[in-house]
Amino acid sequence: MIDPCVKHFIQYLEAEKNASEHTISNYLIDIRQFCEIVWGEEATAPFKWKSADRFSARKFLVFFQKLEMAPTTTGRKLSALRSFYKFLLREEYVDQNPFSGLNLPKKGNYLPQILSVDEVGRLLDAPVQFDEQQTGSSNPKVKIWREYMVARDSAILEMLYSTGMRINELVQLPEESVDLLSGVARVRGKGKKERLCPLGAPATRTLMKNLELRENVWLLEGKKNVRSPVFLNKNGGPITARSIERMMKKYVLFCGLNAELTPHSLRHSFATHLLDAGADLRSVQELLGHASLSTTQIYTHVSVERLKEVYQLAHPRA
Structure with missing residues (x-):
């Protein structure tokens, strides 16, 4: 039996957000994990969404932090539950959003794994x-x-x-x-x-x-x-x-x-090699299918880091 609130949320994602099957699947995984962490693995639908409070949201966050999960993954899960509860609040299933105001974990200076042109060839x-x-x-x-x-x-x-x-x-x-x-x-x-x-x-x-x-x-x-x-x-x-x-x-x-x-990593390498060769950021954004230019900008940082490495190795007074 699927929870009626979750079922309504899926319909909302499909009809209003035009979400893909992959996105919906991720939402369902995150919501199921929240239920297991807050109410236990034996809990079954329908769930008591109103009973969840700020302590429930914190418990969800701490669970993944103890697993030393990457901040990006933990942040995505928190965002998923925040969106879910925002929908429940809009539809008057709940009186508050326990994830509202909960700070996302700070992301590190993540640079994606890329291959050199020679490594790609190999x-x-x-x-x-x-x-x-x-x-x-x-x-x-x-x-x-x-x-x-x-x-x-x-x-x-x-x-x-x-x-x-x-x-x-x-x-x-x-x-x-x-x-x-x-x-x-x-x-x-x-x-x-x-x-x-x-x-x-x-x-x-x-x-x-x-x-x-x-x-x-x-x-x-x-x-x-x-x-x-x-x-x-x-x-x-x-x-x-x-x-x-x-x-x-x-x-x-x-x-x-x-x-x-x-x-x-081949996707990361694709973007980095294009920028290294002089492609403009907007074109690379279109090719990658990024909704926001800020997502594409990480590859400019990768290119700058590579330039720094070359500088350190080649410049006599680096």
Whole structure:
């Protein structure tokens, strides 16, 4: 049984805020955690939202601080509950918002993990080089799958770096949104906002090869769908974000790169490399799909930090 207040809140997010499934899912996770922390894991809907007070909100905050969770994550969870209670207050389900006035944890001077241009090149070449070191198989099915997997992994990494799209945007990308002739992908981002992402020549080539070899996998599985995913898993279905994370981790370790790098690091690298090469901040904002320019400005700080490193190494009186 879903709580009626939560159900109403979801309807509000969908109808008025045009929120994506991913955003709604995050809200539900945060609200469920609040219920478990305040009323216990055994508590069931409907919940006593009116009974929550400032101490309940503080208890929620302290719980994540004790876990030493990143301030950005804790802040997002607090913002989610503040928005939820703001809605409950508006709809007169409660008399007060216990999260109103509760200060968000201070964010550190976070700079995203990025790769150098040379490191990106090594990573993008990794699928082919990794496969060359593997023992061959005489099994036709295994050969067809391995050939496709190399093409798929190459295309995924190239697409992430070429477009700067988020990993969830990539896995949800329908084939009809990709125009290989004009080299553009139509991406639906946060808030269901659409934007056009240019495809570089290498990304276009690897994507074409992925689509060609995908047909062989479907012949093996015998399960081609009308709405076909661009990238397949080993069962012929759509690949998941988690699978892409595991795949990239494999190639990161193979290349001897920082083990903490993630698919999102390619998005960070995309933005930083564009700014390093002279792209203007507004254009990068559009390419990334950021609603606010201030979100994009973090990459200018990354570029400045890199300039400082070069200065310290090269200047005789640094």
